[in-house]
Amino acid sequence: MEVYNKHQREGIWKRYIKDIPDNNYFLTLSCVLGAFYPGSESMIPKIYDLLGLNWGTNPSTCSGWTCCSGIAYHGDIMPIEGTLLTVARLWSIAQELGFDAVTTSCVTSFGIHCECKVLYEHEPGLKEKVDKWLKDSCGREFEIPRYISHVSDIYYRYRNELRDKHMQFELVEEKSGRPLRVVDHVGCHYSKLFPEEHSLGGADYCEVLSGMAKAWGGENVDYPERRHCCGMGFRQCMITPNRGGTMASVLKKMRSMSPFEPDLIITNCPGCQAFLDKEQWAIYEVTGEKYFIPVITYQELAGLLLGWDPYETVGIQFHTVPVEPLLDKIGIPYDKNSPWADCIVPHPSI
Amino acid sequence: MSHKRVVIVGGGVTGLRSAIALDDFGIESTIIEKKSEVGGRVVGYSKIFPDFRDGRKIVDDLAGAVSSSSRIGIIKETTIDHVQKKDVNYTITLSNGSVIVADAVVLTCGFETFDATRQGEYGYGVYPNIITSVELEDFLNPHGSTKGKLLRPFDGNPAKRIAIIFCVGSRNKRIGNPYCSRICCSYSTKQAIEIKELDEESSVTCFYMDIRTYGRGFEEMYQYAQDIGVKYIRGRVSECSTLLNGDIQVRAENTLLGRPVQGIFDLVSLSVGMMPCADAGKMSELFGIRRGSDGFFIAEDEDFNPHSTDTQGVFIAGSVTGLKPIRDCLLDGASVAGKVASYLKKLDNK
Amino acid sequence: MEDRSNLIDESAYHMHMALSQMSQEFYYTERCLQCGICTEVCPFTRLNTIDKFSPREFIQRLRLGLLDLSGEDLWYCTNCGSCEMVCPFEIPFVKVMSSLRNLVVKQGAGYLPATLKNSISSLSTYNNPWMEDPDRRSDWMRGIDIPAHKKNSPRKILLFIGCFPSYDVDGKRIARSAVRLLNRVNINFETLGNKEVCCGDSSFRSGDSDGFEKLKNINTSNFAEKGIRYIYTLSPHCFDVMSKWYFKDNEYHVKPFILLIHELISSNILKLKKPINKRIAFHDPCFLCKHNKIIDEPREILKSISGAEFVEMEHCGAKSMCCGGGGGGVFLDRKKGERLSEIRLDEAVRSGADILVTACPLCLSMLGDSAKSDDRYSDIRIMDICELVLEAV
DSSP states (O other): SSSHHHHHHHHTTTOOOOOOSOEEEEEETTTTTTHHHHHHHHHHHHHHHHHHHHOOOOOOGGOOOOOOOOHHTTTTSHHHHHHHHHHHHHHHHHHHHHHEEEEESHHHHHHHHHHHHHHHHSSSSSHHHHHHHHHHHHHHHOOOOOOEEHHHHHHHHHHHHHIIIIOOSSSHHHHTTTTTTEEEEEHHHHHHHSSTTTTTTTTTSSSHHHHHHHHTTTTEETTTTTOOSSSOOOOOOOOGGGGHHHHHHHHHHHHHHHHGOOOOOOEOHHHHHHHHHHHHHHHHHHHHHOOOOEEEEHHHHHHTTTOOOOIIIIIIGOOOOOOOOHHHHHTTTOOTHHHHTTTSSOTTOO | EEEHHHEEEOHHHHHHHHHHHHHHTTTTTTEESSSSSSSSSSGGSSBBBBTTBBBHHHHHHHHHHHHHHEEEEOOSOOOOOEEETTTTEEEETTTSSSSSEEEEEEEOOEEOOOOOOGGGOOOOOTTTTTTEEEHHHHHTTTTTTTTTBBOOOOOOOOOEEEEEEEEESSSSSSTBBBBBSSHHHHHHHHHHHHHHHHTTOOOOEEEOOOOOOOSHHHHHHHHHHHTTTTTESOOOOEEEEETTTSSSEEEEETTTTEEEEEEEEEEEEEEEEEEETTTTTHHHHHHHHOOOOSBBBOOSBTTTTTOOOOOOOOEEEEGHHHHHOOOHHHHHHHHHHHHHHHHHHHHHOO | OOTTEEEHHHHHHHHHHHHHHOOTTHHHGGGGOOOOOHHHHGGGGGGOOOOOOHHHHHHHHHHTTTOOTTTTGGGGGGOOOHHHHTTTTTTOOOHHHHHHHHHHHHOSSSSOHHHHHHHHHHHHHHTTTTOOOGGGGGGGGOOOOOSSTTTTSOOOOEEEEEEHHHHHTHHHHHHHHHEEEEHHTOOOEEEGGGGGOSSSSHHHHTTTTHHHHHHHHHHHHHHHTTTOOOEEEESSHHHHHHHOOOOOOTEEEEHHHOOOOOOOOHTTSOOOOSSSSSSEEOOHHHHHHTTSSOHHHHHHHHHTTTHHHHESSSOOOOOOOOSSSSTTTGOOOOOOTTTTTHHHHHHHHHHOOEEEESOHHHHHHHHHHHHOOOOOTTTOEEEEHHHHHHOOO
16 A cells, blocks of 8 residues: 555645636746746746747836835835735736736745735725825736736646657656656745635645646655745745754755655745755755755756756756756756866765 | 325434334334435444443344334335425425325434545545544444454554544634534544553544533543543644655644644544534425524524424434434434424324 | 654653653643643742743643653742642642652752752761751750659650751751740650751652651651650651651651640640730741641631731732742752742731741741841841740740
């Protein structure tokens, strides 16, 4: 008998299905993803074009584009009114370009957009107030978008098409044919904020990343701290006295998952990606415990399996935990003589 | 078409008891039971709180009294398809095609247990070593599927460390069951005692919100449980997850110490609450009786006429009116007979 | 490196089994419903300190195997017994504390405060807790003559002095007053002199049950040698431990000295002629009022003093508030502002009393020392009841 009944899990997560639009996406960008893992963000437009979708964005200052204000709001330096106004402007830009589906590249943005949408639903008179503020401040008008999705929802929606038509590799160990053991780490603001309305699969058995992993040949790992937050949280990682909490959360997760011997961790949130990746090195420095399980975003995973160049397009050189061993496992070729390959500090565990 | 005085819907202990009580009045009745055996749920309980009688024996005694009377008939494996009211009579069409005209109807359809998969965080169905209290009853029954031995479903090894989680599906507004199921504290304590008496070396930990052992002899049973070493931790369990060997990790807060606790167990039993019976909606429609916000039937007057409904001639008894221990169901069965008898007398005198 | 203190696992079961085999008291803790009434009445919770002591929490941690004996909190309990008086399930918490302290003292299973360690070892070597010379134990008697023989005395009693009245500066006042009182009546009394050793209460309460047994054996053989069957103790602690733990049969009758005073006054043998025109409050020692239900007798004594106005403090009788001396507390140093005796003295001040009377040498020591260290209490005189009665005869 299996320790983890996958069939029953299907029954549970399927109670939380959300409506994912197929086309006409407005893309918002993340504050940090482009800086930490530029490949991830730059591949999104490539995938959209590959699938032939109608999409648009306008990240230029003259349009009035800004960050969604998630950092400010969650870091307690901006009240909710400021966030509502900022998001309203973003929605106005989207509607100007003619899109009714907002797809966010960052999970914090996703959480912020959903929170605003839910606030409008539950608080009478709020829309009118924000209409007035937006008009007075920059002369814009906005409507509440019909769909708010995360880009990982889109990848999920098109996972089979990507696999069947475009992918050249699978999440399988080349030599033995064994499906790779994948830990899916979904951002808290995706799955836990509004589990019934906006999360694919709810909070406990969130399916968005594990669905992708399954579709692309891998096998999910269920471990006790699967639902545990990575510890990023702006009030934890941005404030020096609290940084220990972030590292402790990552350590807890790593300790819990290591008996299950996962091959990789997939994330859909820039914060989770950054900290699960970088804290593994800090943990080694502080405690001496070696984990070094590669952490990659779903965009990077898709890019690798599509056969795009690991350094030029996917950008695995930005990772702290080396991803090359994973490429070797799957059998994805990469230039071993590339100068990027030399930047990796050789580590005794590898 | 046959004319019967009283039709009793549901052949559990309440239905059987009311038939016997009616028989004492000299009134004939027919029991309609959807399963192939009478006795309902009680037949599966080897020990009933607070005095630990054998449920099978109770049912056998009742069934024996029923079969020895010529005035009580039983129709098994049948349900009700259609009901038509004509004057003061009820024309009932059964699923086996036969039609009965009844002067009075007593609904004793019992209850359902909460579907534990609705609380995804407990992992019922996904992790094999997590069972419900209903399944635990079966394990503890010497005539049950494991012949009275406590074994882990995952690998069949003996279960030494058991956790019992209270309030699953009850006192929970989020899943729509804000009420207290009243008997779970008591039956869980009974099960804990049974486990400890079966194996002195086993360790039983109960995670509770409150201990509502309210009835006569119940509190003493709880004290006895404590004396024999059952551990009680006050704190609602937040999640159950699995380890590699099938052990279950349970997390809660020990609110009395103000700190989180974590435990590793062989077997986790979810004490599920009671819900209205599956046919409640159908019966309510067929017979035109009201249901409360909790889904159970409402009497004409809860204080003065607890057995009568808004519909003349239709009576309710047992768990259909709310959650109660077996002793109280038997009491209900006996007392509804008096109400029916006086009703029939009035009918006859017209 | 991993903090396993919040894990429920088999070690809890084994710890509990081990403790239950050691003493039956742990079995009784299974009944605890965690209602919290014990914590509310515990005098320690009245202190405004950072360290919190909750009997309820202690039992919860004990039952779950999460007990940590490396902290100081095991030694906060003064054995006053307030908790036992209110517990709906009659859990013998004081005995549980005692058994746990045994674990620490005999097996080194935890932290033992240094001052207590010294007292315990002194008791086993010098038979008193301060490493005082045993041959100077009856030095307090200098200057007082005990009449050698009272020919017509109806009975003979043994006066057990105790360590505090023998050696402590304030305690000696009790011993001398008691003897002077007895000299005024026709009762033939004796003391054990330098052969007397500590009754063993301090060892018993601090968890050194072996030390206690040793002292008990010395005392009981001395009693047997003397052959006097009526024993009166100056300290309620000595009374409690002797009456409950020394003798298996009714051969010896042990009583606290205050009961003798009460008997003498109420039968008019001791006449209180001098008035004392003061307001007097009585601090009930825990080992009289709570453990042995002796509440009315001291009050009757005080009320029979002419001119005295008797006032009650907020916590009186069975609800009396502990001075902090029991359970080894008298040997521990607590910081100013963290002392139970200060709270008690505040109550005495609030009651308007001029004299605060008590009937226990440990209470006298605790209250007296705290009173001396603060000007707030300079108007109150702390006395033992023997002294007061002596002033009134």
